[in-house]
Amino acid sequence: MTVGTAFHPRTAPLNEHLQWRTWSGFFAASAYHDSHVIEYNAIREAAALIDVSPLFKYEFRGPDAVRLVDRLIVRDATKLTPGRVFYTPWCDEHGKVLDDGTIHRLDDEDGAQVVRWTAADPQIRWLRMNAHGLDVEVRDVSESVAAVALQGPLSRAVLESATGASFADLRYFRRRRATLAGIPIDVSRTGYTGDLGYELWIPADRAVEAWDALVAAGEPYRVRPAGMLALDVVRLEAGLILIEADYTSAIHSHIPSQNYSPYEIGLGKLVDLAAGDFIGRRALVAEMAAGGPPRRLVGLNIEWPEIEALYAAQGLAPYAPPIVSRTPVPIFAGGRQVGRVTSTGWSPILKKMLGLASVGLAHARTGTRLAMEWTVEARRGTVAATVVDLPFFDPPRKRA
Numbered sequence: 001m002t003v004g005t006a007f008h009p010r011t012a013p014l015n016e017h018l019q020w021r022t023w024s025g026f027f028a029a030s031a032y033h034d035s036h037v038i039e040y041n042a043i044r045e046a047a048a049l050i051d052v053s054p055l056f057k058y059e060f061r062g063p064d065a066v067r068l069v070d071r072l073i074v075r076d077a078t079k080l081t082p083g084r085v086f087y088t089p090w091c092d093e094h095g096k097v098l099d100d101g102t103i104h105r106l107d108d109e110d111g112a113q114v115v116r117w118t119a120a121d122p123q124i125r126w127l128r129m130n131a132h133g134l135d136v137e138v139r140d141v142s143e144s145v146a147a148v149a150l151q152g153p154l155s156r157a158v159l160e161s162a163t164g165a166s167f168a169d170l171r172y173f174r175r176r177r178a179t180l181a182g183i184p185i186d187v188s189r190t191g192y193t194g195d196l197g198y199e200l201w202i203p204a205d206r207a208v209e210a211w212d213a214l215v216a217a218g219e220p221y222r223v224r225p226a227g228m229l230a231l232d233v234v235r236l237e238a239g240l241i242l243i244e245a246d247y248t249s250a251i252h253s254h255i256p257s258q259n260y261s262p263y264e265i266g267l268g269k270l271v272d273l274a275a276g277d278f279i280g281r282r283a284l285v286a287e288m289a290a291g292g293p294p295r296r297l298v299g300l301n302i303e304w305p306e307i308e309a310l311y312a313a314q315g316l317a318p319y320a321p322p323i324v325s326r327t328p329v330p331i332f333a334g335g336r337q338v339g340r341v342t343s344t345g346w347s348p349i350l351k352k353m354l355g356l357a358s359v360g361l362a363h364a365r366t367g368t369r370l371a372m373e374w375t376v377e378a379r380r381g382t383v384a385a386t387v388v389d390l391p392f393f394d395p396p397r398k399r400a
Contacts, residue, residue, distance in 0.1 A: 002027055005053035006146035006207035010215075014225050021228060023054040024122075024142075029227035036233075037322065037348060039226035043193050043234050044349055047152035047218055048226035049211070052192075052199065055101075057145050058117040058127060062136035065113035069103055071130055074262055074284070076275035080105045080115075085173045085188050088270055089262045095283030096250035096259040099123065099243060100267065102190055104175055104201075116141075116186075116201070120243045121251065130279070146207035150214065151197030151234075153397055154221040159187070159198055162217035167198070172399045181213035192231060194238020196397045232324040236345050236354055239299055239390030241265055245326040246297065246342040246356050261287055264358065266297040266390065295339065296364040299390040300331075300355035302344065302372065306383035307353065310376045320346040320353065329373040331357055332382065338363045341372050341385075347392065354392050355385060363387070 004012060005026050012027075019030040028051065033039060042048040060068055070077035073088045080086055082105050089100040099119045106114040117127070127138045150159055159167055163178050167187070170176060175188035183206045191197035202210045215223065235242065243249055247265045248258040261284060262271050273285055287293060308318040324345035330337045339359030347354050355372065363370060366389055371382040 001025075005051055006202075006204040007051045007053060007148065007211050009208050010211045011051055011225060015227075019227065023228070024056065024120075026054040028054060029225070031227040031229050032225045035322070036227060036229035039224055039230035040233050040348060042222065042224040043152050043195060043226055043230060045153065046222040046224070047150060047154040047158045048224050048230070049214060049218070050149040050151060050226050050231055051147075052149050053146045053204075053207075055142070055147060056119045056122055056140075057142045057147070057201075058119070058123065059139045059141045060115040060117065060127075060136050061109075061112050061139070062134075063112060064131075064134035064136040065115045066105070068127075068131050068134050068136050068138075069115055069117075070276045071134075071278060072127075073103065074267075074271040074275070074278060074280070076272045077103075078276075082107050083174055083176060085175050085190055087173065087190075089265075089267050091262065091278075091280030091284070092250045093279055093283065094250070094259070095261050095280040095287060096253075097247060097262055097265065097267070098126070098250050100241070102188070104186070104188060106175075106186065107177065116145075121249060144204050146202045146204045146210075147199060148202065148207075148211070148214070149191050149193070149197060149199050151191045151193040151195055151226075153196055153395075154223075155195075155197050158214065158218040158221050158223055159200075161221075162213050170198075180210050183210050183213075185210065192238075192240060193234040194240065194391055194393055194398060195234065195395060196400070229323050233345055233347070236324050236343055236356065237347050237350065237391070237393040239266070239356070239392055241267075241297065241356070242326070242343065246358075261293055263287065264293045264295050264297065292361070294361050295358050296361055297390075298357050298359055298364050299388045299392055300341065300357050300370070300372070300385040301388050302353035302355055303384040303386075304353055307374060310374055310379075310381045310383065313381075314377045314379065316376065322346065331359060331370050331372045331385065333363050333368075333370050338370070350392060352392075357385075359387075
């Protein structure tokens with residue numbers, strides 16, 4: 001049964017068109033306004049509140065909490081000191097990605113290390129199995145901790161107004177405790193928008209109070225709620241991958257080609273093969289020793305004039321899809337398929353059609369010209385696309 005998040009008493013009345021979807025068993029708003037572009041503009045020009053409570057959230061507590069993290073992730077968890085946040089994938093024993101998420105080192109309590117682990121898919125059984133022999137408790141806190149992303153160029157001003165504290169010194173991928181309207185919260189300098197932003201981790205039983213305080217503080221800054229459609233556009237602009245769209249979890253894969261190593265989905269830069277003997281390390285060492293994987297994730301600039309030409313051939317005005325397509329389509333070089341485009345969408349701020357694609361290594365070099373399938377009125381055609389560096393949109397304020 002689908003249920004509302006802890007913020008639902010406030011978000012439900014705002015969703016007048018009842019544009020809901022299911023996210024991990026919770027209602028998530030696709031859009032609150034007549035057009036999700038209104039919410040997109042709030043993220044890119046002002047500030048937006050995005051309910052991300054459906055994320056799976058786990059807490060590690062005990063003397064070996066960090067040792068467990070070090071067993072699981074591809075990064076060196078010994079560097080995960082209190083106040084730091086890691087973004088990372090984690091793999092199975094074959095070096096194939098199970099999921100990706102953020103790992104937060106919370107403040108030690110009574111001499112015990114405390115870690116918050118977030119994920120898109122349920123992980124509790126896998127986490128506890130791999131905690132064998134360690135002095136650590138793994139708890140599922142998904143329902144007891146609510147989460148809201150406060151994102152956009154004015155998000156810091158909203159947060160400071162709401163908490164009465166300065167966050168100018170909270171660096172990118174850092175976190176610290178704070179108080180919001182008398183509510184103890186945790187604030188991390190993280191998000192899924194590629195913009196200046198924060199994520200607030202709030203006791204679920206006080207989520208409504210926290211939402212009200214953020215809305216009141218954000219009114220002078222034109223804060224708006226934003227849903228999943230707007231979030232999908234900004235994450236594409238930021239070149240951020242989405243599980244079961246840009247890659248398939250090794251848990252859900254049915255054939256070998258659906259398994260992806262971190263190097264195949266743009267996360268190779270996070271892998272530290274000199275770190276401890278994390279799960280999948282030996283497979284990744286072997287992969288790199290053999291020359292690396294045969295495919296890579298790339299960004300694409302898709303030629304708009306060629307899209308226009310396909311519509312004109314059918315006597316139609318050109319159409320820029322307002323939402324991100326997660327339907328994979330073939331991509332070609334010299335008439336031969338060399339990969340697939342996984343996400344495509346129009347960027348309102350860049351005024352371009354963008355795409356993420358998984359292509360063969362020989363065609364992953366920046367500047368490579370390819371052709372991707374584009375269908376108009378059930379007629380398949382191709383349009384030119386150029387491989388470009390990611391991210392597409394990377395404003396200095398994101399890290400400032």
